[in-house]
Amino acid sequence: MPDKAIRFLIVDDMVENLMALEALLRRDGLEVHQAQSAAEALELLHVNDYALVLLDVHMPETDGYELAELMRGAERTRLVPIIFVTAVEKDETRRFRGYEAGAVDFIFKPIDPVILKSKAEVFFRIGQQARDLAKQRDEMRAIAQHRDQAMARLRAHTDNSPLGFVELDGGLVIRSWSQGAERIFSRPARHMLGQALKASGWLPDEATETLKGWVDEHSDSDRSLRHSLEVVARTADGREVTCEVYGSVLIEADGQHRSLSLQVLDISPRRQAEEVRSLLIGELNHRIKNTLANVQAIARQTLRQSADLAEFDRSFSGRLQALARAHSILSDATWSSAPLDDLIEDHIRAGTLAADRLRRTGPTVEISPENMLRMALTLHELTTNAQKYGALSVPGGEVHLDWKLEGEGLVLRWQEKGGPPVTAPARTGFGLTLIASSAGGEEGTVAAEWSREGVVWTIRLLRGVSPLKGVPAAPKPSSVLAVAPGEELAGLHVLVVEDEPLVVLDLTHEVEDAGAEVVAVARTLSEALDAANGDGIDLAILDGNLRGEKVDAVAELLARRDIPFCFVSGYGPEHLPSAFRSVPVIQKPFSSAGLRAVLRRLAKPRQAQVA
Structure with a gap:
């Protein structure tokens, strides 16, 4: 033994x-x-x-x-x-x-x-x-067992790997074809083994010549070099597969015979992802520039037709808020079609359209993103005009809003009743221009009847409308709170946590215009934690994200210290700290009235303590 x-x-x-x-x-x-x-x-x-x-x-x-x-x-x-x-x-x-x-x-x-x-x-x-x-026999037996186990593991790795492993002899004849290669190229090993690479139809001729060059390069060398190549291969049914090929030339012990070991990675999904990413970046760039162009046009046209800065601020802010809220609706729908009812409910929650003075009827429908943005501005203008001159300017006036499907489009009718007599305006202002372009600016799609009983607008959306599939989502609670006018924030000290300098400037002015004082501004997470630990803070305005860092720790610290706060963010509530879903959220871009309303509500307990 x-x-x-x-x-x-x-x-x-x-x-x-x-x-x-x-x-x-x-x-x-x-x-x-x-x-x-x-x-x-x-x-x-x-x-x-x-x-x-x-x-x-x-x-x-x-x-x-x-x-x-x-x-x-x-x-x-x-x-x-x-x-x-x-x-x-x-x-x-x-x-x-x-x-x-x-x-x-x-x-x-x-x-x-x-x-x-x-x-x-x-x-x-x-x-x-x-x-x-x-x-020696036992040692050789153990070596053979280890070899067999290693070969079995290697074979398992090779067969289960996302890579395809292919071996060619010095004449570029296929000698090994793994299961990974079978999966990638839909070519079984029995059809590939023994075939000359050039005759197999697997790689293009130029790729075959490149591989031949790898082998020839080693004719006077015993070094093993690593090569790589990107190539478009073909499956058995002719489908193109973009691959990265990594090759090593192996030299036998006699120094004469050579073989080529290839590892093939299918990068078609990566290339498709890159193409999709490029498309998304282009689409995002297009939408951002379109949005900026719309904002620019709204600002210029509003300024031209405003009597003073106060009127400009009121008109421009209202239009911008309507556009921003429509963006939020589309973001929730991942920028696909969204329900028309969501847009109407949004105007009701924002306080621009009174639910008790609106009578609406129509099927549940979805409208495309382009229609959603145009209709958001249109409803804002119709509501604003009704509040200034029409049915909503007097008690008892009502708006009847109904719509119906017509072919691939939609016919929407806005009728005012119970208001003062109206006549066609002497000139076409920017608001009427927005309404007239609500269907995309095509001729005959928007019509107005200026009757003494009330104006009637008929808007035809020719495309981008479909019946709503499934059950519509429950309306979201409004983050803008209605408060009685005249409440003041005088004497309150406010902490502003925000990383955008222009937004900080805007918030500071709004807070000071409301009578409060901004005692600290924090732009980073560490600054925010230090400031939240300080004394003399009555309220806090907290951004939902600081340079990519979450603000959960700041919110928890403010809550422990019983300091009321609200979020001001471009994110929806689902992306803000989950433990503070009851905290008010002011969506960017914010309106002065919305910001002040939230701050006044938060200030009431503090003002009561002082009193």
Whole structure:
């Protein structure tokens, strides 16, 4: 056995003979076992491995010849060498029987120590060699097992990898084609193995020439270099697959034969994602510039037709808020079609259109983003005009708003009742221009009837309208709070947490115009935490995000200190700290009235404490 002593077995019925033989054989690395009978010897032979058995011929019950025959009849002991020890003079008949029974030699008594040691030395060395061979066999077996396990793991990794592994010989004939390659290119290995790369139709000819160049480059070198290539390969059905190919030229031990190992990565999804990203960036840039252009046009036209700055501020802010709220509706709908009812509810929640004076009927429909933005401004202008000159300017006046589907479009009718007599305006102002362009500016899509009972507007949306699928979402609560006019914020100290300088300037002016004082401005998270720990703060205005950092810690600190605060953010409530869903949210861009209304509501408990 590997790493164990060599064992000899002495079998003799005489104890003194056993002791004498053991004394003569004793040496380092040798372990001598004794047996006084055939039965005892067989028991030891079935437990241990022996390099040599010294067997006395004459023993009671079962003699040496019979024991040898029993050993030759058993698989385990058949090959164990036997030397017979006998006191009988050399007798050819007995010697023949001994060899026939399996003996390899005889030693005659009285025993010559030199002869015994010489013969024992041979079998000791044979035993050592057998032990070493067994050890090498076990080591080779372990190496082979590790190799097989490594190959199995490598095969599993190769087959399960998103990469395709392909091996080519020096002549660019395909010798290996992994399951990953089968998945990527829909080409089974049985169709690819043994094919010349150029004839396989897998890679274009120019790519084949490039791979050939990789192999030729190594003809005078024994270094292994790494190559890479981007290529458009083809599947079995002709579909194009954009791939990155990484190759290594392998040189055989003889230095003559070369092979090419390829790892192929399908980057088609990455390329598609890059194309989508480029498209989205372009679309985002287009929408931002369109929005800025609309804001610019609204600002210029409002300024031209405003009598003073106060009127400009009021008109421009109202139009900008209507546009911003429409953007919020479209963001919730991921800039796809959104319900018309959501737009109407938004005007009601914002306080620009009174629910008790509105009568509306019509099917549930969705309108496209372009229609949503135009209709937001249109409803704002219709409501503003009705409040100034029409049915909503006197008690008891009503607005009837109804719509119906017509082909692929929508016919919307705005009728005012119970208001003062109206006549067609002498000139067309910017508000009427906005209403007239509500259907995209196409001729005949917008009409007005200026009757004494009230104006009637008919707007036809020719496209971008569809019946609403599913159940419409529940209306969102308004973040703009109605308060009685005339309430003041005088004497209150406000902390402003905002990272945009222009927004800080605007907030500061609004707060100071309301009579309060901005005692600190924080633009980073660390500044905000320091400021929120300070004394003399009655209210706080908190941005929803500071240079990419969340403001949860600031909100928690303000809440622990019982300092009322509100969020001013371009994010919706779902993207603000979840533990503070009840905190008021003022959407950017904000209106002066909306900001002051929220601050006055937050200030009431503080003012009550002072009183």
